[in-house]
Amino acid sequence: MTAIDFTSFVDRLAAVSGETIMPFFRSALTVENKKAGGFDPVTAADRAAEEAMRSQIRKAFPEHGILGEEYGSERTDSEYVWVLDPIDGTKSFISGMVAWGTLIGLMRFGEPVYGMMHQPFTRERFSGDNGAALYRGPTGNRSLNVRPCTGLDDALLFTTSPLLMKETDRAQFRKVENKVRLSRYGGDCYAYCMLAAGQIDLIIETELKPYDIIALIPIIHGAGGIITTWEGTPAQGGGRVVVAGDKRVHEAALEILNRV
Structure with missing residues (x-):
């Protein structure tokens, strides 16, 4: 089984996390600080989205490991390990800005083999498997390609x-x-x-x-x-x-x- 077999499942994780997060966005939500002597915010949206994704992974692939920002690690010595950041850019999220997204990564034998960034507010998904990368959004689907830059x-x-x-x-x-x-x-x-x-x-x-x-x-x-x-x-x-x-x-x- 290769990483490409998991693409539809990653789409499901993105959908579930997005449905969980969106009711909180631009709302009067409570913000907690995780960092003494600084500011590292976390919200109910972060926690609920990670819980929703973890639940899906445990049901579909109970033998897989999980590493997440909010709830730590489990079975990270497994062949496949899911790496989750439910809201990357929480400071933007709590400010009502759109520069945030859900990060869903998959590692096999310790190497990243598939990844997605899902922005549910703009309805955009960026994904890649090291060999190719794809954008899907309101303007359609297209390959992602970096641009040349001389210096x-x-x-x-x-x-x-x-x-x-x-x-x-x-x-x-x-x-x-x-x-x-x-x-x-x-x-x-x-x-x-x-x-x-x-x-x-x-x-x-x-x-x-x-x-x-x-x-x-x-x-x-x-x-x-x-x-x-x-x-x-x-x-x-x-x-x-x-x-x-x-x-x-x-x-x-x-x-x-x-x-x-």
Whole structure:
């Protein structure tokens, strides 16, 4: 059995999570803070959506593992492990903005093999299996493909926020930011999908968890992009990541980020 067998099931998870989340969006919902000394919000929508997806997985594939942002891990030594972030971009969600989405990733033997980002408000789904990536939405279906970019001086750079970075990492990020044509903040998972769609060229982030990134890796790879850590290693463990549509931009960003 290969990852492609799971595509219809991932669509079901996206539908169930979206139906659970949407009644909460742009409503007067209660927000809790998970981070002492900072702000890491969680809502009833996050928890309800992850519960709904976990229930579907347990019923359909009881032998599979699950790793989720809100309820932790179970059976993560299984051949297949589902990686869930019910609302990536909760700060945007509680602000009524649309730069958020549900991340559904599938790992096999520890490697990301399929991923989807579902934005139920805009009715968009971005998916990939490392070999190809697909957009489905109100404007129709189409393949996702990154765009060429000759160098940093032509690049459009995104990060969620430099304020999320440690001071030393922020200083290195600023060095790259000073080289690009345009930098923008925000986007969370949506920015990664825009890179896969050929709209932007570079993303630099830090402090990521596996559930923030695993679903996005097969989408980026499927669209022809590159995603690694700052050290140039596989990114599924999270931490500091660099994502680019063109290897020239990726190499240039890594060189600056790692410059002493």
